[in-house]
């Protein structure tokens with residue numbers, strides 16, 4: 748079961764499309780990811796760990812596209828004009844006893860934050876999970892820094908609840924620490 752394209756209007760009136768990631772998105776997707784990481788909010792990954800070389804950029808896109816091909820999940824991109832404004836993915840756990848769990852990650856480029864793309868991508872990922880036959884994915888979850896208020900508001904508004912708190916699990920470069928929350932949604 749895959750995901751059909753969805754057209755939306757962003758909060759600034761511009762149109763955008765939510766659709767599965769394609770190989771032709773590779774360059775723009777990598778640029779989007781790098782801008783999310785460079786902004787420094789909400790992620791543990793560092794810029795040096797992002798895709799930079801043409802080979803890395805292609806491999807990253809290939810990994811996301813293959814999710815849908817193998818049924819392990821799906822990666823969705825938010826396309827604004829001809830640019831990837833944000834992306835998210837849901838990945839089922841590989842082991843049989845936890846295969847009904849889909850783990851979500853999402854990131855919107857700073858230039859496109861607060862315009863509704865994060866919500867639209869999250870709705871798409873949840874819709875994909877709900878659409879799997881035989882209730883195959885009955886739980887979705889994610890990790891979020893406890894100081895990431897915008898993200899937490901978004902997830903709560905979609906029905907996610909805080910299930911756990913990894914105390915002081917994140918340490919910023921200046922030494923400040925914050926908790927990492929486990930949030931889950933039962934479908």
Ligand SMILES: CC(C)(COP(=O)(O)OP(=O)(O)OC[C@H]1O[C@@H](n2cnc3c(N)ncnc32)[C@H](O)[C@@H]1OP(=O)(O)O)[C@@H](O)C(=O)NCCC(=O)NCCS
Pocket residue numbers: 783788789790853854855856859860861862863864865866867889890891892895896897898900901904
């Ligand atoms: C968190 C993130 C995914 C949200 O996506 P977004 O496109 O910026 O957010 P949206 O415009 O879809 O807003 C969704 C909700 O977030 C909340 N929100 C938006 N802006 C907010 C702000 N400035 N303060 C508090 N809450 C805010 C609102 O509840 C909003 O709901 P609404 O649609 O009813 O207005 C995005 O900002 C992002 O990628 N941030 C950096 C990386 C990151 O934190 N990723 C998540 C890691 S778990």
